[in-house]
Amino acid sequence: MRFLDEQAPATDLTYGDVFLVPSRSDVTSRFDVDLASDDGTGTTIPVVVANMTAVAGRRMAETVARRGGLAILPQDVPADVVAGVVADVKGKDPVIETPVVVAPQDTVHSVLTLLGKRAHGAAVVVQDGRPVGVVTESDCADVDRFTRVAEVMSAEPRVLDAALLDGPGGLEAAFDVLHSARLDLAPVVRDGRLAGVLTRKGALRSSIYSPALDAAGSLRVGAVVGINGDVAAKAKDLLAAGVDVLVVDTAHGHQTKMLAALEAVRSVDPDVPVVAGNVVTADGVRDLVSAGADILKVGVGPGAMCTTRMQTGVGRPQFSAVLECAAAARELGKHVWADGGVRHPRDVALALAAGASQVMVGSWFAGTYESPGDLKDDGTGRLYKDSFGMASARAVAARTAGSGTAFARARKALYEEGISTGKMYLDPARPGVEDLLDEITSGLRSSCTYAGARSLAEFSERAVVGIQSAAGYQEGMPVATSW
Numbered sequence: 001m002r003f004l005d006e007q008a009p010a011t012d013l014t015y016g017d018v019f020l021v022p023s024r025s026d027v028t029s030r031f032d033v034d035l036a037s038d039d040g041t042g043t044t045i046p047v048v049v050a051n052m053t054a055v056a057g058r059r060m061a062e063t064v065a066r067r068g069g070l071a072i073l074p075q076d077v078p079a080d081v082v083a084g085v086v087a088d089v090k091g092k093d094p095v096i097e098t099p100v101v102v103a104p105q106d107t108v109h110s111v112l113t114l115l116g117k118r119a120h121g122a123a124v125v126v127q128d129g130r131p132v133g134v135v136t137e138s139d140c141a142d143v144d145r146f147t148r149v150a151e152v153m154s155a156e157p158r159v160l161d162a163a164l165l166d167g168p169g170g171l172e173a174a175f176d177v178l179h180s181a182r183l184d185l186a187p188v189v190r191d192g193r194l195a196g197v198l199t200r201k202g203a204l205r206s207s208i209y210s211p212a213l214d215a216a217g218s219l220r221v222g223a224v225v226g227i228n229g230d231v232a233a234k235a236k237d238l239l240a241a242g243v244d245v246l247v248v249d250t251a252h253g254h255q256t257k258m259l260a261a262l263e264a265v266r267s268v269d270p271d272v273p274v275v276a277g278n279v280v281t282a283d284g285v286r287d288l289v290s291a292g293a294d295i296l297k298v299g300v301g302p303g304a305m306c307t308t309r310m311q312t313g314v315g316r317p318q319f320s321a322v323l324e325c326a327a328a329a330r331e332l333g334k335h336v337w338a339d340g341g342v343r344h345p346r347d348v349a350l351a352l353a354a355g356a357s358q359v360m361v362g363s364w365f366a367g368t369y370e371s372p373g374d375l376k377d378d379g380t381g382r383l384y385k386d387s388f389g390m391a392s393a394r395a396v397a398a399r400t401a402g403s404g405t406a407f408a409r410a411r412k413a414l415y416e417e418g419i420s421t422g423k424m425y426l427d428p429a430r431p432g433v434e435d436l437l438d439e440i441t442s443g444l445r446s447s448c449t450y451a452g453a454r455s456l457a458e459f460s461e462r463a464v465v466g467i468q469s470a471a472g473y474q475e476g477m478p479v480a481t482s483w
């Protein structure tokens with residue numbers, strides 16, 4: 001990356017301060033751009049889901065890995081639960097989507113509770129392992145909440161045989177079946193038994209994205225180990241569970257305890273990439289690399305749930321932090337993830353232009369069907385999910401529950417650096433995380449072609465970045481109503 005007209009920024013910059021300048025390109029189609037990362041994590045799109053309890057759970061992990069990204073499970077989860085989630089994610093099909101399943105004798109009430117768990121807008125009604133119906137939200141409108149599913153479902157649904165998807169041209173053939181039957185989704189069966197669902201959009205997406213798969217062909221997932229307690233034992237448990245990436249995570253990554261934690265992680269010989277953070281300086285990068293990190297997580301204070309900068313004055317505008325850390329990491333043959341503050345597709349492009357191998361997204365993805373929280377209505381019909389920071393009183397209480405004395409726990413809870421009660425609204429036009437991935441990756445593919453880049457490595461080499469005023473940024477906003 002270089003700054004336009006050799007500008008030398010007089011101050012640290014963040015995403016809103018900068019813009020990408022188009023250059024002569026011979027990349028003729030956005031589909032010619034390869035979004036795979038080269039940092040050893042095996043992602044085919046440069047998107048990592050942040051290790052936040054309100055964001056990264058099993059449904060998120062599965063859905064994002066199916067489209068080539070990676071979710072990092074948070075540190076507050078007991079080892080046996082993480083092992084269960086990893087096994088669950090790895091057991092999922094890389095093409096066939098996981099259905100919401102109900103029984104014919106279930107109530108409309110339970111259907112309405114479950115539909116929001118996935119973006120399909122429908123549940124499959126199953127009896128003895130076989131799909132006997134499909135039920136949608138509109139089927140459940142205007143009936144008593146205790147009505148049985150069997151009474152409102154569309155019985156004998158059109159199904160797709162899994163064998164169709166295995167063959168060449170299978171996705172297009174399946175799409176055509178759905179299209180001509182005017183269906184958004186169909187149950188997929190193997191030997192007559194329910195194997196999952198395929199949505200029209202899912203068929204399209206599977207033809208565009210490649211799943212992030214491990215050597216055994218299973219979906220990838222990562223997990224966090226903190227810097228406290230027996231770090232080596234925790235890392236060993238996570239590796240035994242089969243995680244594909246190990247993240248050593250704390251607010252202030254450039255501290256002695258982190259260096260010791262990295263040495264503990266290295267002592268168990270992990271055969272997966274080790275990510276560590278958070279840092280925002282070249283010195284931080286070098287020290288953590290010396291202690292054993294392969295990838296550095298960069299960002300102090302940009303997160304939407306994060307109050308660190310207001311509480312402490314500490315942090316660094318994210319574009320400059322990523323630029324400096326990526327340059328330092330590159331010199332050592334290492335990589336950085338840009339963690340936090342990503343709110344628009346443009347931020348992803350700018351982080352990658354600055355040299356990040358991935359961006360980490362938290363709160364933006366909290367407002368989707370796939371995040372772990374319950375779907376709530378704010379009283380005006382708008383749907384949202386609760387979100388909270390991992391250093392908030394709420395998260396600290398969860399993390400320290402059952403450890404130490406009540407006095408010690410109460411002392412810890414005084415040191416809060418995050419919001420406990422964030423509200424992340426679902427975008428009615430993009431309520432599922434895959435909708436957001438579509439938005440991000442289509443934007444990013446386009447950014448790459450504007451820069452004449454066919455890969456992310458080429459993009460960060462060729463990108464030309466200018467510095468803009470607040471009015472310059474404002475001008476880029478769409479204006480839907482006259483001014």
Ligand SMILES: NC(=O)C1=CN([C@@H]2O[C@H](COP(=O)(O)OP(=O)(O)OC[C@H]3O[C@@H](n4cnc5c(N)ncnc54)[C@H](OP(=O)(O)O)[C@@H]3O)[C@@H](O)[C@H]2O)C=CC1
Pocket residue numbers: 051226227228249250251252255257278299300301302303306308340389390391399412415417
């Ligand atoms: N990217 C960011 O800007 C930030 C991210 N977070 C996220 O919140 C989660 C919890 O992290 P964290 O609060 O580090 O909790 P951890 O449970 O990881 O513990 C942090 C450890 O570091 C010690 N410590 C020393 N200095 C600091 C400091 N300035 N801030 C925090 N701890 C310090 C703490 O001791 P003691 O408690 O005795 O001081 C404690 O032993 C992580 O997922 C982290 O990524 C949190 C804040 C900022």
Ligand SMILES: Nc1nc2c(ncn2[C@@H]2O[C@H](COP(=O)(O)O)[C@@H](O)[C@H]2O)c(=O)[nH]1
Pocket residue numbers: 050051052251278299301302303304305306307308339340341342360361362363364388389390391392417418419
């Ligand atoms: N200072 C704090 N930072 C936090 C907290 N919880 C999470 N985080 C950081 O934010 C990013 C995600 O950023 P987002 O803008 O996409 O939401 C996450 O990975 C952490 O580094 C917190 O309580 N305090």
Ligand SMILES: [K+]
Pocket residue numbers: 301302303304305306307
């Ligand atoms: K913030």
